[in-house]
Amino acid sequence: MVGANAREAVDSMRKARLRTALGIIGIMVGISSVIAMVSVGEIAQEQARKQFEELGTDIVVIRKSFESAASVEIDLEDAIALDATVASIIEAAPRILGDGEFIHSGKTVGNGSVNGVTATFASVNQLIVQKGRFISDFDIGRYFCVIGADLASEIRNNGVVNPVGTTVEVGGRLFTIVGVLQGIEENYVLPVQIDANRSIFIPISTAQRVAWRPEIEVIIARSRTDIHHEKVAADITEYFRRRAPGLQLQIITAKELIARMESQMNIFSLLLGAVGSISLIVGGIGIMNIMLVSVAERRQEIAIRRALGAQRRDIQSQFLTESIILTMVGGIFGIALGLAVTWGICRYTNWDFMVSVTSIASGLGTAAIAGLFFGFQPAYQASRLDPIAGLQSE
Amino acid sequence: MSWCSRDVPMMSETVNTDQNMPKSILSLSDIRRSFQIGPTNTEILKGVDLEVYEGDLLSIMGPSGSGKTTLMNIIGLLDQPSSGYYVLDGDKVSNLNDNALSSLRNKQIGFVFQAFHLLTRSSAVENVCMPLLYRGVRRKAAVRSAEEMLDKVGMGERLRHRPNQLSGGQKQRVAIARALVGSPSLLLADEPTGALDPNTAKEVMSLLLRLNDEQKLTVMIITHDVNIARQCKRQVFIRDGTLIESSEYMNAAHSETADRNGHATAAIVEG
Numbered sequence: 001m002v003g004a005n006a007r008e009a010v011d012s013m014r015k016a017r018l019r020t021a022l023g024i025i026g027i028m029v030g031i032s033s034v035i036a037m038v039s040v041g042e043i044a045q046e047q048a049r050k051q052f053e054e055l056g057t058d059i060v061v062i063r064k065s066f067e068s069a070a071s072v073e074i075d076l077e078d079a080i081a082l083d084a085t086v087a088s089i090i091e092a093a094p095r096i097l098g099d100g101e102f103i104h105s106g107k108t109v110g111n112g113s114v115n116g117v118t119a120t121f122a123s124v125n126q127l128i129v130q131k132g133r134f135i136s137d138f139d140i141g142r143y144f145c146v147i148g149a150d151l152a153s154e155i156r157n158n159g160v161v162n163p164v165g166t167t168v169e170v171g172g173r174l175f176t177i178v179g180v181l182q183g184i185e186e187n188y189v190l191p192v193q194i195d196a197n198r199s200i201f202i203p204i205s206t207a208q209r210v211a212w213r214p215e216i217e218v219i220i221a222r223s224r225t226d227i228h229h230e231k232v233a234a235d236i237t238e239y240f241r242r243r244a245p246g247l248q249l250q251i252i253t254a255k256e257l258i259a260r261m262e263s264q265m266n267i268f269s270l271l272l273g274a275v276g277s278i279s280l281i282v283g284g285i286g287i288m289n290i291m292l293v294s295v296a297e298r299r300q301e302i303a304i305r306r307a308l309g310a311q312r313r314d315i316q317s318q319f320l321t322e323s324i325i326l327t328m329v330g331g332i333f334g335i336a337l338g339l340a341v342t343w344g345i346c347r348y349t350n351w352d353f354m355v356s357v358t359s360i361a362s363g364l365g366t367a368a369i370a371g372l373f374f375g376f377q378p379a380y381q382a383s384r385l386d387p388i389a390g391l392q393s394e
Numbered sequence: 395m396s397w398c399s400r401d402v403p404m405m406s407e408t409v410n411t412d413q414n415m416p417k418s419i420l421s422l423s424d425i426r427r428s429f430q431i432g433p434t435n436t437e438i439l440k441g442v443d444l445e446v447y448e449g450d451l452l453s454i455m456g457p458s459g460s461g462k463t464t465l466m467n468i469i470g471l472l473d474q475p476s477s478g479y480y481v482l483d484g485d486k487v488s489n490l491n492d493n494a495l496s497s498l499r500n501k502q503i504g505f506v507f508q509a510f511h512l513l514t515r516s517s518a519v520e521n522v523c524m525p526l527l528y529r530g531v532r533r534k535a536a537v538r539s540a541e542e543m544l545d546k547v548g549m550g551e552r553l554r555h556r557p558n559q560l561s562g563g564q565k566q567r568v569a570i571a572r573a574l575v576g577s578p579s580l581l582l583a584d585e586p587t588g589a590l591d592p593n594t595a596k597e598v599m600s601l602l603l604r605l606n607d608e609q610k611l612t613v614m615i616i617t618h619d620v621n622i623a624r625q626c627k628r629q630v631f632i633r634d635g636t637l638i639e640s641s642e643y644m645n646a647a648h649s650e651t652a653d654r655n656g657h658a659t660a661a662i663v664e665g
């Protein structure tokens with residue numbers, strides 16, 4: 001009999017097209033917003049993860065913490081010896097940070113940061129030399145510099161074909177340009193900005209002498225990927241505790257950032273899902289209303305069926321099946337619409353579109369549950385109608 | 395001769411012990427039904443007794459509001475009496491639950507209504523199938539039976555027509571086919587010709603007569619039309635909430651000086 005009731009349900013839906021279409025549209029909008037919201041959330045998360053991966057998930061950023069005593073600083077020798085001493089660190093690149101106006105051939109060619117660095121800074125931060133060379137460990141105390149791509153093109157605009165070998169004046173001192181960097185896309189996910197294109201890089205030993213603030217501002221390091229980020233942080237802390245008692249550090253690992261970001265993203269996805277669910281509930285209430293109206297309109301039909309021997313559960317299952325089919329069909333259209341919307345958003349934001357299987361499954365699941373949930377009351381009402389009242393001719 | 399006396403035994407088994415007596419289809423005894431209308435409780439049926447036998451063709455007449463439809467709803471198991479005994483084809487139906495009543499209704503009762511009450515969006519065949527589907531008959535078999543039944547009532551040419559594509563008489567034929575497709579033991583018709591023009595009414599009536607005659611179908615017809623009542627084997631009247639069989643009624647009518655029921659009863663008395 002269930003099969004027959006389902007057939008009755010399908011039949012009466014086919015025969016009442018407008019009602020059916022309205023119900024389907026309501027659920028379609030609801031499901032599509034769930035799908036779109038959840039998918040966009042997942043895609044955004046994936047996108048952020050990709051940015052990290054380009055940068056390397058092994059980055060560790062070490063700074064002197066604000067809680068640290070003012071008198072203790074990160075020692076340059078300690079910073080340089082970090083990768084050789086701590087097994088979990090592969091490379092460490094300390095930096096002394098200053099800034100200034102860059103003057104070339106009497107003209108101001110830029111305004112940016114002056115990074116006092118070691119040779120490792122290029123490899124740790126994936127800086128690529130386009131011409132000449134990077135700062136080397138043998139440049140101790142020398143007035144050499146490597147310039148960023150924007151700065152180089154500004155100098156070339158002034159008629160200098162090859163900046164390498166010429167000098168640039170910074171803070172009243174002349175630095176000989178030994179290399180030019182390739183342009184690089186700035187990465188915003190890390191808690192340290194390099195702004196390599198508009199900066200110059202000088203030997204860290206020189207920076208110690210000339211900088212207004214000669215302390216080491218940051219150590220950017222790469223850790224072994226097979227070691228957990230908490231262990232890496234602990235190793236670094238232990239290393240400096242022995243070498244520089246009283247020095248408090250702030251250690252941020254990319255992995256920790258990713259984890260933090262992921263949990264934030266999950267909350268974000270959940271929020272988006274909740275917003276989508278609200279429209280699903282609205283759609284579900286729409287279905288319920290349509291079904292309730294349908295039950296009211298079809299009092300006579302129900303009464304006739306009852307007079308012909310339909311049991312209450314026949315009527316109930318007929319109407320429940322109608323709701324479930326409505327929401328399932330709405331759900332399938334909704335999934336298609338939701339994916340289309342997601343695709344549109346991805347095109348607009350230049351993200352990589354992907355189909356989220358979980359969102360589809362949850363979309364269909366919620367559609368079915370919504371059908372059951374919102375269809376139950378109308379179906380129950382239908383089954384309880386008094387056939388005699390329904391049979392009275394108006 | 396009296397068919398409806400309070401002395402008739404209530405249980406059908408007892409009735410059927412007599413070999414010469416026809417089989418009892420329906421036995422009502424002291425059926426009462428009252429409705430709460432506002433603050434007052436009005437008793438519409440005040441102790442109805444009725445015995446109907448297989449092959450009976452019975453008309454029920456009575457003024458509007460006298461409780462004819464109410465009685466038919468009780469007989470058709472759509473409604474339950476406030477009190478009284480009711481035995482349908484050997485089954486005592488008082489105190490059955492809704493599911494049991496529905497399935498008994500499905501098997502034993504065929505309804506024909508004044509307003510046809512076809513499912514408007516379904517074809518003739520789909521309408522006629524319905525009672526069979528609700529008892530679990532497979533769709534194919536149900537369609538076959540429905541087609542045969544429609545053919546029997548002269549609707550074999552219009553199997554796929556929807557109700558709005560049929561005339562009143564045709565709709566009523568479909569309704570009769572639907573009432574009969576499940577071979578019920580009792581056909582209940584509430585003013586089956588009430589919405590039809592005289593010629594069509596005559597055709598539908600002769601169909602019912604033929605079914606009663608050829609198939610020994612037991613039929614109860616509620617009507618306001620004396621001509622229809624006259625064609626029935628038995629005439630029953632509702633007066634003041636009780637039933638009076640025509641023979642008794644004539645006596646009652648003779649003894650009563652003022653008859654408030656007017657023309658209809660007068661015609662019967664004359665006929």
Ligand SMILES: Nc1ncnc2c1ncn2[C@@H]1O[C@H](COP(=O)(O)OP(=O)(O)OP(=O)(O)O)[C@@H](O)[C@H]1O
Nearest residue numbers: 429430431438456457458459460461462463464465
């Ligand atoms: N559910 C109900 N609630 C209250 N009163 C009712 C109900 N059903 C019927 N009645 C009352 O019972 C009385 C009998 O109604 P019924 O429909 O049986 O009359 P009838 O003999 O079929 O009349 P008609 O010839 O007009 O069809 C009427 O007064 C009606 O108002």
Ligand SMILES: [Mg+2]
Nearest residue numbers: 462463464584
């Ligand atoms: Mg009536």
